[in-house]
Amino acid sequence: MSYWRGIIHKYREFLPVEDSTPVITLCEGNTPLIYAENLARTIGFKGDLFLKYEGLNPTGSFKDRGMTMAISKAVEAGKKAVICASTGNTSASAAAYAAKAGLKAFVLLPKGAVALGKLSQAVMYGAKVIAIQGNFDDALYIVRKIGETMPVEIVNSLNPYRIEGQKTGAFEICDALGRSPDYHFIPVGNAGNITAYWKGYKDYKRAGKIESLPRMMGWQAEGAAPIVKGYPIKNPQTIATAIKIGNPYSWQPALQAVHESKGLIDAVSDEEILHAYKLVASTEGIFCEPASAASVAGLIKLTREGFFKGKEVVVCILTGNGLKDPDTAMKVCEQPITLPPDVEKVAEVIHL
Numbered sequence: 591m592s593y594w595r596g597i598i599h600k601y602r603e604f605l606p607v608e609d610s611t612p613v614i615t616l617c618e619g620n621t622p623l624i625y626a627e628n629l630a631r632t633i634g635f636k637g638d639l640f641l642k643y644e645g646l647n648p649t650g651s652f653k654d655r656g657m658t659m660a661i662s663k664a665v666e667a668g669k670k671a672v673i674c675a676s677t678g679n680t681s682a683s684a685a686a687y688a689a690k691a692g693l694k695a696f697v698l699l700p701k702g703a704v705a706l707g708k709l710s711q712a713v714m715y716g717a718k719v720i721a722i723q724g725n726f727d728d729a730l731y732i733v734r735k736i737g738e739t740m741p742v743e744i745v746n747s748l749n750p751y752r753i754e755g756q757k758t759g760a761f762e763i764c765d766a767l768g769r770s771p772d773y774h775f776i777p778v779g780n781a782g783n784i785t786a787y788w789k790g791y792k793d794y795k796r797a798g799k800i801e802s803l804p805r806m807m808g809w810q811a812e813g814a815a816p817i818v819k820g821y822p823i824k825n826p827q828t829i830a831t832a833i834k835i836g837n838p839y840s841w842q843p844a845l846q847a848v849h850e851s852k853g854l855i856d857a858v859s860d861e862e863i864l865h866a867y868k869l870v871a872s873t874e875g876i877f878c879e880p881a882s883a884a885s886v887a888g889l890i891k892l893t894r895e896g897f898f899k900g901k902e903v904v905v906c907i908l909t910g911n912g913l914k915d916p917d918t919a920m921k922v923c924e925q926p927i928t929l930p931p932d933v934e935k936v937a938e939v940i941h942l
């Protein structure tokens with residue numbers, strides 16, 4: 591049988607698993623790499639632009655790639671419970687994979703700062719949800735303290751198996767293109783994913799699967815841009831809640847990825863993020879969540895500045911699904927109009 595059985599099955603030789611490792615999977619990965627010609631034309635980008643739509647993973651974000659590894663290894667180690675701090679997507683993913691594995695899941699969320707779709711996932715999958723009266727960084731601090739003293743596995747991206755699983759996104763991109771991209775654009779929050787992708791590209795090059803490496807281009811939100819500024823942000827602010835992080839755990843490895851690949855980490859404003867968010871949906875028919883659009887916002891910014899020569903192959907990672915955060919969509923878009931049940935009135939509006 592050749593049906594898709596998830597990233598561990600597909601990329602086993604590149605992952606720290608044994609034949610005896612129990613594989614807990616929801617068939618994550620195998621997400622589409624979409625040629626985005628309309629978006630490229632609209633923003634004046636002359637090269638080849640691809641969007642890796644990670645919002646089509648089982649719980650709607652790339653976190654599932656890391657979670658299948660983290661949960662499988664937790665089961666292998668005999669753990670009975672997992673815990674994480676989350677801006678929403680990690681909790682949704684941890685809760686789902688824990689449900690599949692029969693583990694208890696505890697998730698700590700910054701109160702009032704998690705999109706409703708993500709919160710509803712965590713509760714539906716049966717996690718114990720604890721809202722912390724603080725921000726993500728406060729929640730992660732508590733999780734790390736509890737992980738030191740209680741018999742519970744931390745499944746945040748400080749768990750090295752998360753990074754291992756997430757690097758398979760790079761494998762899929764290279765498998766699809768038959769090469770590596772020239773530039774890899776990606777949103778940066780806790781900075782685990784940029785770290786993971788860089789590791790994936792390097793692993794693939796070492797294995798002889800690709801000849802060159804992409805430049806890693808990371809994007810933070812202006813109000814939550816500690817890596818760009820060079821110091822932790824006490825009270826990070828951005829509409830893009832999935833990257834609303836003031837003191838990223840993988841700060842150093844992210845800087846190393848950027849340094850080794852001759853890339854960069856820069857910031858985009860909430861306005862630029864929302865513009866990109868709407869453009870991806872209206873030109874390509876792809877609904878991503880606001881944080882995801884930071885990668886495209888970065889591409890728009892550099893294109894406008896004349897950064898590209900015109901023949902580059904660029905991949906932007908769309909990290910999560912727009913359906914997780916309908917509130918933001920309804921706030922930034924044209925509102926539906928209400929009319930009486932009257933053919934004439936409707937025809938007036940359609941006006942073709």
Ligand SMILES: *Cc1c(COP(=O)(O)O)cnc(C)c1O
Pocket residue numbers: 651652653679680747777778779780781782783784832833879881882909910911
């Ligand atoms: C987690 C997440 C990010 C940030 O990824 P990091 O690994 O924390 O840098 C970006 N977008 C979405 C949708 C996410 O869920």
